[in-house]
Amino acid sequence: MGSLIARRLAGALAVVASVIVVTFLLTRALPADPAVYFAGIGGTKEAIAAMRAKLGLNHGLLTQFLVYVRALAVGDLGHSLTTGHPVIDDLARRLPASLELTISALALASVIGLPAGIAAAVWPNSWFDHLVRVMATIGVAVPTFFTGLMLLHVFYFDLGWAPAPLGRLSTFAVPPPRVTGFYLIDSLFAGDLPTFAAALSQLALPALTLALFAVAPLARATRAAMLEVLASDFVRTARAIPLGRAKILFVYAFGNALLPVLTTIGMVFSFLLGANVLVEKVFGWPGIGSYAIDALIAADYAPVQGFVLLMAILYILLNLVIDIAVIVADPRTVGA
Amino acid sequence: MEVARSLRYMRLRPGSGSLILVAVLALVGAVAPWIAPYDPLATDVAAALQPPSVIHWFGTDAVGRDLFSRVLVAARLDLSIAVAAVALSFVVGAAAGAISGYLGGWIDGAIGRVTDTIMAFPLFVLAMGIVAAAGNTVANIIYATAVINIPTYVRVARAEVLVRREAPFVHAARLAGNGPARVLAFHLFPNVAAPLIVQASLNMGYAILNAAGLSFIGLGVRPPTPEWGIMVADGAAYIISGEWWVWLFPGLALTGAVLAFNIAGDGLRDFFDPQRRS
Numbered sequence: 238m239g240s241l242i243a244r245r246l247a248g249a250l251a252v253v254a255s256v257i258v259v260t261f262l263l264t265r266a267l268p269a270d271p272a273v274y275f276a277g278i279g280g281t282k283e284a285i286a287a288m289r290a291k292l293g294l295n296h297g298l299l300t301q302f303l304v305y306v307r308a309l310a311v312g313d314l315g316h317s318l319t320t321g322h323p324v325i326d327d328l329a330r331r332l333p334a335s336l337e338l339t340i341s342a343l344a345l346a347s348v349i350g351l352p353a354g355i356a357a358a359v360w361p362n363s364w365f366d367h368l369v370r371v372m373a374t375i376g377v378a379v380p381t382f383f384t385g386l387m388l389l390h391v392f393y394f395d396l397g398w399a400p401a402p403l404g405r406l407s408t409f410a411v412p413p414p415r416v417t418g419f420y421l422i423d424s425l426f427a428g429d430l431p432t433f434a435a436a437l438s439q440l441a442l443p444a445l446t447l448a449l450f451a452v453a454p455l456a457r458a459t460r461a462a463m464l465e466v467l468a469s470d471f472v473r474t475a476r477a478i479p480l481g482r483a484k485i486l487f488v489y490a491f492g493n494a495l496l497p498v499l500t501t502i503g504m505v506f507s508f509l510l511g512a513n514v515l516v517e518k519v520f521g522w523p524g525i526g527s528y529a530i531d532a533l534i535a536a537d538y539a540p541v542q543g544f545v546l547l548m549a550i551l552y553i554l555l556n557l558v559i560d561i562a563v564i565v566a567d568p569r570t571v572g573a
Numbered sequence: 574m575e576v577a578r579s580l581r582y583m584r585l586r587p588g589s590g591s592l593i594l595v596a597v598l599a600l601v602g603a604v605a606p607w608i609a610p611y612d613p614l615a616t617d618v619a620a621a622l623q624p625p626s627v628i629h630w631f632g633t634d635a636v637g638r639d640l641f642s643r644v645l646v647a648a649r650l651d652l653s654i655a656v657a658a659v660a661l662s663f664v665v666g667a668a669a670g671a672i673s674g675y676l677g678g679w680i681d682g683a684i685g686r687v688t689d690t691i692m693a694f695p696l697f698v699l700a701m702g703i704v705a706a707a708g709n710t711v712a713n714i715i716y717a718t719a720v721i722n723i724p725t726y727v728r729v730a731r732a733e734v735l736v737r738r739e740a741p742f743v744h745a746a747r748l749a750g751n752g753p754a755r756v757l758a759f760h761l762f763p764n765v766a767a768p769l770i771v772q773a774s775l776n777m778g779y780a781i782l783n784a785a786g787l788s789f790i791g792l793g794v795r796p797p798t799p800e801w802g803i804m805v806a807d808g809a810a811y812i813i814s815g816e817w818w819v820w821l822f823p824g825l826a827l828t829g830a831v832l833a834f835n836i837a838g839d840g841l842r843d844f845f846d847p848q849r850r851s
Contacts, residue, residue, distance in 0.1 A: 255690040263706040378832040380782055380802075382789050383824035386809055394815045401813065511697025515786055519809060530790045533705050545702035549694045 241564050249557045253550065260546045261305050264538070265298070314546070315539030319532060324543040328525055332547070333418025334405055335517070335524030339509050341421075341440060342447030346505070350452040351498065354459025355491065358467060369456055376453030381512040385446040385519035392442060399442050402520040406435055443520040450512050451505045458501035462494035469493075496563055503559040510548050591836035598830055602648040611639035613646040613799045622816050632818035634807060640818065643799040644826045650800050651830065654711065655780040658718035663773050665719070666726025671757055671765070673727065674734030681731075688724035696721040697786060704792045714793035718783050722776055729772050733765035767845045775838035778831040785827055801827040 296304075308314075314324035357369040392399040405420055406412055413423035413432050420436035466472060467490055475485045514526035521527070525544055532540035601608075617637035625632040631640035673684040691699065703717040734757075737743060746760040785802030788794040794803050801823040808820025 252689060252693045255686065256693050259690055259694075260702070263702050374835065375828075375832065378778060378835055379828045380785055380789075380805075380824065380831075382786070382809070383805060383820075383828060386805065386812060386820050386824065389812050390815070390817055394812065394817075507695045508697075510695035511786075514697065514701070515789060518790055529701065533701065533709075534791050538705060541702060541705040545694070545698055548698040552695050553693055 238564060242561055245557060245560045245564070249553055252553055256546070256549045256553070257306065257309065258302075260542055260549070261302055263545065264305070264542050265301070309546075314543035317532060317540045318537045319535050319540075324540050327528060327540065328543055328547055331523060331525045331528050334522060335513055335526060337405075337419045337421065338440065338443055338447065338516070338522060338524060339506075339513050341444040342451060342509060343502070343506065345444055345448035346451035346455055347502070349448065350455030351459050353452070354456040354498075355463055355486070357456065357460045358463030359486065361464065366460075369460065373453035373457050376449060379450075380515075381446060381450045382515040382519050384449055385443065385516055388442050388446055389519070400435075400438055402442070404521045404523050405439055406432070407439075410435055443516050443522055446519070447509055447512055447516050451509055454501055454505055454508075455498070459494065459498050462497040463490060466490045466494045496567060499559055499563050499566070503556050506555050507552055510552060589840060591833045591840060594829075594833040595837050598648060598833060599652065601645060602652045605645040605649050609639075609642035609645045611642040613638065613643040614797055615639075622811075622819070624816075625818050631822040632816075634804075634819050635811075638797070640804075640822055643804060644801070644822050647799040647801050647804065647823065648826065648830070650711075650794065650798065651781055651785065651802075651827070654715055654718070654784045655777055657715045658722065658780045658784065659773050659776050661715065661719035662722035662776070663726055663769065666723040667730045667762075667769050669723070670727035670730025671734045671762060674731035675738055675753065675757055675761065684727065684731075688727045691721065691724050694721075697783060700783060700787060701790075701792070704787060709792055711793045714784055714787050717787070718780050721783070722780065725772060725776065726769060729768055730765060733768055734761055737761060737764060771838065771842045771845050774834065774841050777834040777838065781827070781831050781834065801830075 312325045314328070316322070317324050317327055320327055353369050357363075357366040360366055389399070389402055393401065400407065410432065413420060413427045413429055413436075416423050416426050421433060421440070424430075424433040424436055472485060472490055475489050480489075513524065514530065516522065517524045517526035518530055525547065529541050529544035532538070532544075615638065617633070620629070620633050620637040621635055623629055623633040623637075629639050629641065631644060634640055634643075669684050673681045694702075700714075700717040700721050703720060704713050707713045707716065738761075743756060743760060746756050751760070784793075785800075785805075788800050788802035789806045791803075791806070794800040796803060796807070804823035805820045805827070808816070808818075808823065811817075811819050
């Protein structure tokens with residue numbers, strides 16, 4: 238088991254290395270000459286030349302790459318022209334907002350999707366199975382930003398249950414003292430229940446929007462995995478013994494169906510990280526996605542590149558965790 | 574008898590209805606400028622933000638443009654972007670995958686490394702990064718959407734070529750004096766085309782969603798060009814004041830198009846590969 242995990246770690250490191258090469262190439266493919274761009278509007282010839290030397294653009298590509306890697310090693314992702322802060326600080330400040338949203342959505346999607354998939358597999362071709370299939374087909378076809386607008390129209394405009402889509406807390410509210418950066422957790426640490434309720438009501442709709450997008454693949458994968466396991470010999474044996482229905486279903490069958498479901502969760506997370514950007518825009522959510530959008534529109538490239546790199550590393554990390562979880566959860570790899 | 578049965582079989586599958594819908598979509602995209610009741614760019618400030626009515630079926634937007642005409646004409650751009658992106662990733666991905674599977678060795682390793690690297694990114698985020706780096710144009714949206722889809726085709730083509738590489742008909746072709754390029758293009762490729770075409774049709778819906786997502790966040794398509802993603806983004810400004818028609822109809826058109834392509838792709842897959850039907 239240990240050697241398998243070590244191999245996964247080495248593989249992840251190799252992927253991080255190639256991701257860094259790609260983000261480096263993206264920085265060098267800037268539409269305009271980066272030196273002219275960073276020298277600012279009205280930069281003189283001398284200023285541009287100085288900037289070119291400062292950015293190392295007068296060196297060969299390999300030297301430039303080494304300079305880029307050295308800067309990355311100390312967390313230097315450049316400066317944002319729009320906020321005036323180092324990109325790394327902006328990202329660090331905004332990351333918890335995005336993670337709180339994505340993780341809540343993934344949790345919500347699992348709570349809906351896994352039981353729905355299990356039920357659909359237990360009663361195949363029942364009305365519920367058909368309902369799950371129809372909902373899954375529609376679920377992957379509706380753009381996330383459109384789901385968000387429909388939910389907002391019903392729950393904010395028509396019913397008035399949801400707060401205005403203006404971020405994590407209303408403008409007049411004071412955020413809880415920062416411990417984790419997750420408002421839900423920090424407000425509980427501070428024992429501040431009204432803030433917790435306010436943060437939860439702001440989070441509910443964006444998290445639901447993202448979750449609806451992720452439910453479909455999760456339910457589909459769970460159904461397929463459960464159908465396969467339920468048809469296997471060991472489940473038939475367990476039924477013949479007979480073990481209790483609930484024990485067979487949740488311990489023996491679901492335990493073995495968990496591996497493909499875990500893999501699907503990894504894939505869904507990739508979708509969620511992308512869709513997160515769209516949901517942040519719809520709900521005015523101050524995460525790293527809306528930061529990247531604002532920078533993109535302002536032709537401020539350093540934040541976008543920092544954002545792409547951070548997202549890729551997050552995704553690689555998550556896949557690593559899932560790979561290790563699969564190895565740990567799979568009884569066949571014990572002792573390997 | 575046999576033909577009648579297979580016709581009946583095809584007619585009853587949900588895929589065939591959606592194939593018709595896809596054809597209708599393509600037709601609408603093609604003739605939209607001539608059947609649209611209004612000029613999609615013509616503004617009429619006196620008739621701004623009108624709810625749907627007999628005169629304006631889908632209502633009007635903030636500067637009085639007819640939304641029905643705009644939704645119709647937008648089909649053209651949205652479908653063209655998706656078709657171009659899918660075609661590009663099909664050609665590049667299938668060629669790279671087939672070469673990778675046929676030759677093996679360091680070429681296979683190098684191509685595998687590139688696809689693994691692409692797959693290491695959350696794909697929509699990578700598309701954003703590419704458009705940011707290459708420039709904010711519609712052409713770059715097509716390239717970005719193509720790049721993020723290439724690994725799928727590489728994998729399918731490589732796997733299919735790999736299992737046939739040592740097949741008797743390939744040996745025969747080689748013995749007859751065909752070089753590697755000829756064997757790949759004229760003997761192997763026709764045999765692996767079906768799963769690739771299925772993949773392409775399954776990919777269309779995703780390509781539409783991806784391109785619309787990029788234009789929703791303000792990339793590529795410039796206003797006032799009619800395009801579904803940017804029209805929904807325009808409408809999002811009215812969520813507070815409740816002019817729902819501005820975002821609802823382009824959103825529905827987008828969803829309908831994706832749904833049609835997805836169901837058609839599923840139907841096509843079941844037709845070519847009945848064993849994998851879920």
